[in-house]
Amino acid sequence: MQPAVKVTNLTKKFGHQVALDGVDLEIPANTLYGLLGPNGAGKTTLFSIAAGFLKPTEGAIEVLGVDVRRISELRGKLAMLPQDAAFQGSIPVIEQLIMFSRLNGLDKAAARIAAEKALEIVGLPDVARKAARALSHGMMKRVALCQAFLGEAKVIFLDEPTAGLDPDNARRIREMVKAFTKDKTVVFSSHNLQEVQDICDHVCVIDKGRVVEAGTMESLTQSTFLVRIELVSALSTEAQAALQALPVVDGIELTSEKEFNLHLNVTGAGKDEAMKAIYGTLAGFEIYPRSVFEGASLEARFLEITGGTFDGASST
Amino acid sequence: METATTNAPRAWSPQHVWIIALYSMRFALRSGGGLMFLLIFLTVGLSIASLFIAPLEELVKMDGPDGMSASELSITILESDMVADAVEWITSSDSAQSEYLLKDNPALLSAILLILLIAVPFTTCFGAFNQTSGDIASRGLRYLLLRTERSNIFLGRFLGVLLFTIVSVIGTMLVILLYVQFKVGAYPGMDLWLWGFQGLTAVFFLSLPYIALCAWISCMLDSPFGSLAICLLISGFSLAILYMLKLALVSSMQVDPENLGWLVKTVPWGWKYELLHGALTARITAILAMLGFTAAFLFLGLRHFKKRDL
Secondary structure (H helix, E strand, O other), rough: OOOOOOEEEEEEEEEEEEEEEEEEEEEOOOOOOOOOEOOOOOOOHHHHOOOOOOOOEEEEEEEOEEHHHHHHHHHHEEEOOOOOOOOOOOOOOOHHHHHHHHOOOHHHHHHHHHHHHHHOOOHHHHHHOOOOOOOOHHHHHHHHHHHHOOOOOOEEEEEEEOEEEEEEEEHHHHHHHHOOOOOOOOEEOOOOOOOHHHHEEEEEEEEEOOEEEEEEEHHHHHOOOEEEEEOOOOOOOOHHHHHHHHEEEEEEEEEEEEEEEEEEOOOOOOOHHHHHHHHHHHHOOOOOOEEEEEEHHHHHHHHHHHOOOOOOOOOO | OOOOOOOOOOOOHHHHHHHHHHHHHHHHHHHHHHHHHHHHHHHHHHHHHHHHHHHHHHHHHHOOOHOHHHHHHHHHHHHHHHHHHHOOOHOOOHHHHHHHHHHHHHHHHHHHHHHHHHHHHHHHHHHHHOHHHHHOOOOOOOHHHHOOHHHHHHHHHHHHHHHHHEEEEEEEHHHHHHHHHHHHHHOOOHHHHHHHHHHHHHHHHHHHHHHHHHHHHHHHHOOOOHHHHHHHHHHHHHHHHHHHHHHHHHHOOOOHHHHHHHHOOOOOOHHHHHHOOOOOHHHHHHHHHHHHHHHHHHHHHHHHHHHHHO
């Protein structure tokens, strides 16, 4: 199947600063694709080139098989939530959405209906007549998101759609993204790794302008088999020693009195047997798990891959 | 969601240019920037008109010598040799042209138009400086870039400003003409309105290259204020540079100043009074020159806009 987005040897330089350095990437069609990277990794630059905002220094991006330098062939098929793009402050949002819809090919009446419907989807039908500058940051983000819902785009780039939002607004946006139909490819960048892990089925980690890891979420998070167990009661020294003695356990790492991580030396089919042995050992000491999380968290993998810290600030 | 009614993609779409032009006009009015320009244009136009009309109004209150009416007196003054000499000096033309401006056509309106044409390049900059620079800075253009070609945005914004300028010019000229006709009442209505229409076209054609120049400068800079400053500087400084060049050529190379008339024709400014020339061929040449400058500035602007990061 043809990838929805194909990035080939993409390089972008801003003066002497290299933002993207020979990026090669394929984003499968009809996936929710997470794009991760620390500050300055080049995520927004990649999005901006894909949408035709920036010109690449070298290389190319194809969206739905069309080189983005011929972006007019992608009108209506490609949508985007740009990170910092502003609506016109003193103009009612509905007017601006109508103009966007008219550029998508609708007549005036149909454009108005489409704009009103898009505002309803993001839960903001009441702000239609309000000037953009009268809206809160969260509302404005949802309005910006709703312009990406205008039309029948097949590929949607969302550049940090939940950045700077309160938990309720962030949840609303996550739900909207998850509600996309299966015939769309959504490329989603975020600094919230848990959010990416929850909603994306594929992920790519970019660092210093290069792709350092890409694949399915499962392959990325389970490449190291790790079990995080939270207990009802404290883990005794004896129980800890017994767990350590199990042949499937490589190491044990206490994160609190009632929580620990086990690093296992098994993957795939051996996982079930290993878990059975762990549960049995704990039961022998009358210790019972409150929760069990299998697999490395995306955050752990991210830090392992990038070898750095994650500060969740703006990107380039 | 919309139904799938998107048009077949086209690199250049007159429909998109028109949509962007209409909305940029509407948004300019709503945001206050357009109103400010309209106000500036009206203020400049009416101030220039009042320079000539106010003294005439004073004359109207007095009795003219030798039984002349106030209107006759004002026409006599404006058609005098002294005024004719001044017009020849301002327009760098001959007596035939001053006669065309002062005797063949309503002299009061000619005087207003001559001064108005000096102000047009600078006034136009105030309405045209922010065609794209503000939206490049705020990245607001990105919402349009996802939906249409860069050339459509550039030309749409240019057309929007052009339409707004036409509205402003018509509004200003209308006020001046109505005032001259009903308050001063010195000229037959038909003569006044026909000459007013020619003046209107002169102002329109002169503003064209300056709007295009602003489109070019505006897409090069991310700062609206910077764009305004550069547009005004180019409009004003190009004249100063040409004047200094002329002085240098005259003093160092002993060139006859009479042979350097072409120098000022290298900028739109040098053609402005040709737009009011009595000879049709001169008027058409001036219009073609204005269109040529406009096309050149638009070409340079569009080429830059299509290449730059937005």
